[in-house]
Amino acid sequence: MNAMPPLTRRLLLTTGGALVVSFALLPKLAALAQNVPKLPGDLDKTPMLDSWIAIDAQGRITVFAGKAELGQGIKTALIQCAAEEIEVDPAGITLITADTERTPNEGYTAGSHSMQDCGTAILNAAAQVRGILIELAATRLNLPAEQLKATQGTVVANDGRSVRYGELLTGQDLHRPAQPTSPLKDPKNFVVIGKPMQRVDIPGKLTGKPAYVQDMRPNGMLQARVVRPPSYGARLTQLDAGAVETMPGVVKVVRDGSFLAVAAQGEFQAIDAMQALSALAKWEQGPVLPEQTTIYDTIRQLPSNDTTILDKGTPGQQGAHTVRATYHRPYQLHGSIGPSCALAIFEADKLTVWTHSQGVYPLRNALADMLHMPQQQVHCIHVEGSGCYGHNAADDVAADAALIARAIPGRPIRVQWMREDEHGWEPFGPAMISEASASLDANGKLIDWQYDVWSNTHSTRPEGPAGNLLAAGYLAQPFAQPAPKPIPQPEGGGDRNAIPIYTVPNARVISHFISQMPLRVSALRALGAYHNVFSIESFMDELAHAAGADPVEFRLRHLDDSRAHDVVTMAAKEFGWQPDAKLPRGHGRGFAFARYKNLAAYCALALELEVEHETGAVKLGRIVVAVDSGQAVNHDGIRNQIEGAIVQSASWTLYEEVTFGRDGITSRDWSSFPMMRFPAAPESIEVHVIDRAGEKFLGTGEAGQGPAAAAIANAIADATGARLRELPLTAARIKAAIGI
């Protein structure tokens, strides 16, 4: 009934050789010899099976995941994994997510890791639980396990007898460590994984059920708002809050150093009071910001730590053609539609926080540090918020709520940021610069590749010390922001996807990590991959042009990975890509490809667009995508993520840039930081999923970001003849480039 592990099985099928099979087993034997078997996914960090799965006497199944729903549909996919391997109906599973007193600590829900780490853990834990249930039933029925099978919450014997799961388990049966290998089902027998299943959370969200942290209203709750300083680092020097304390509904003005907030009975009363407080507060301006017009020069002149992340062959080869280009990406927003929100209550020396943070455990540790409390006295519970797309203000607002709750013990405190604060104070995706240089031989093959990228850190997440929580830096006894650290390869931060996936015999890639952060920055969806894929995939088109080659064919000639070949070929075929296609004036088409982090999902896309000659405005047409996410658990979930990534990236790419003056951030709403609206949305997006049954899950949520940006730039170049290398590719820039 149970297949061998997929890799071994496939090797058997494709080679038929016993010698190859034993060779495949060698690394495992070596691991056993060292007595350090690696457990699948996050089972390696949290090995006890009952940390992941509980089955009660009635057979009700609860699955515990340390990853959180961010709108990416992870709950549904995790339920599918569990249901498939435990052999129950998905409707029979209750899923508990991200809670510091109930679920495994899986760090952050980030980096497209949820299926790889959590999905893999749950898939394997569920298979092992099914194995245990069958063993227990074999003992109970006095039959060999081979005569038993699990189905619909019951173990059924060949002789017709059956036992329900709930009757088999007693107390500690699942309190045992997971094994390195699991009796996983053969993917061809899957009935839930890879089959259509609607998202479990959508009906409630679409009918007004309380679905978000914003919707919580515990008894006795107070509404609070924070008065943020006028700029980074400003200090509150003078405040007479007496007039505010007597305003209708106001319960308390909370001040700690330069952290200023007000709690009231009603939400609009809290907003009224916040505005009144803001008018009364006197601030000493913080350090001035750099000039926006010369920000890239400023960044290049800051000290950097340089790391050579690829050094291959003898870089510096001269060829028939050498191409050089420099690319820029501005600071950009997460821009969640719902401003960040949290609830907190402080009672009996314990703090409980309801948060849409991506990492409840790290947040707990940072809050404990900020409040000088033992970590065990802080309980963080994930409740969904508006989509975050990385490290937005979720953790900051949780810190705000915690500080206000401590000042007003016994009352639940709800804080939601105002739009102006979300736009002005969230940590932005960092500005970046890259320089590329490459040489082609006479046959149009790449022989040399050099690439340098300059960036701040892409993570200032509060992972323990409080200093990365916004409010912590403004308290009477402030916490210093910890020194930023780069995220190392192979995942990378600013240098994520900076190493080309293409085959080049001589190559050097250098990551320039800049510690000083003129603006507050952190993780924005895809991190540096957005800029690096934009750069590399724009550059590949420039090189194809120099080689006189079709951009798709030029990519294929430098790709050795057969799965990369497959997505590129499928996207081109489904789009109807023809070399030398003749398009009407002002129309262009573009292609781009990347494997996210060079180790997660593969994504290739082709698109067409039109540039309005008089205005430079871009109208996006048809977009066709091919994606390989490994074993596809929920095809529509993958399509939804890819479609979303493309539309979001198109908006970043065409319109978006944080603006600032010397005194502070000036893009404080959707007027000063415009994003894509419906009339400018693409004509269509068609996503083709290549399902690799039995293969590892490959993270997909961020895979579309970079390719979409580059395909747009390539199509604009195709339409106009003008190559734009500085994001965003605004109508004004296009108009200037085409000289009208």
Next chain:
Amino acid sequence: MTVLNVNGQQHRIDVDPRTPLLYVLRNELKLNAAKFGCGLGQCGACTVLVDHEPVFSCILPISVLEGRYIRTVEGLGSEGRPGPVQSAFIEEQAAQCGYCIPGMMMRAQGLLEHNASPSDAQIRDAMAPNLCRCGTQMRILRAVRRAAKAMMADAGTMQETAK
């Protein structure tokens, strides 16, 4: 005291009449669907219908709403019996985080009550005030087209029945 008609029910509301409708819907009436997005009338997360017209409830004080007919997503249907627009959005799985979707559905409901079979360009123009940051726009457009068809079919059935 302000009397508001929300989803066909009269509510006596005792808050400052300057209070924008959104806060009254969410806090006094405990209706979750309309969301705070910007408080500036720029994103549409708070969209509700007032006398069949989509409005930004985050900037509309309740003082001007007495005697008006206010509708929210809760008035379109329930989880057990979703209305045609809700069903269309569920069928198309037109949500990622879903925070903006109630506002999208009210905007679509308002459009379809005025124009039973809008063109694609008319749908895009009508939906323009509402923002989705997850990038669900393609599915939202499909859902509005699906809802239009379903509502036309329902109207056809009702006419047939009337005959």
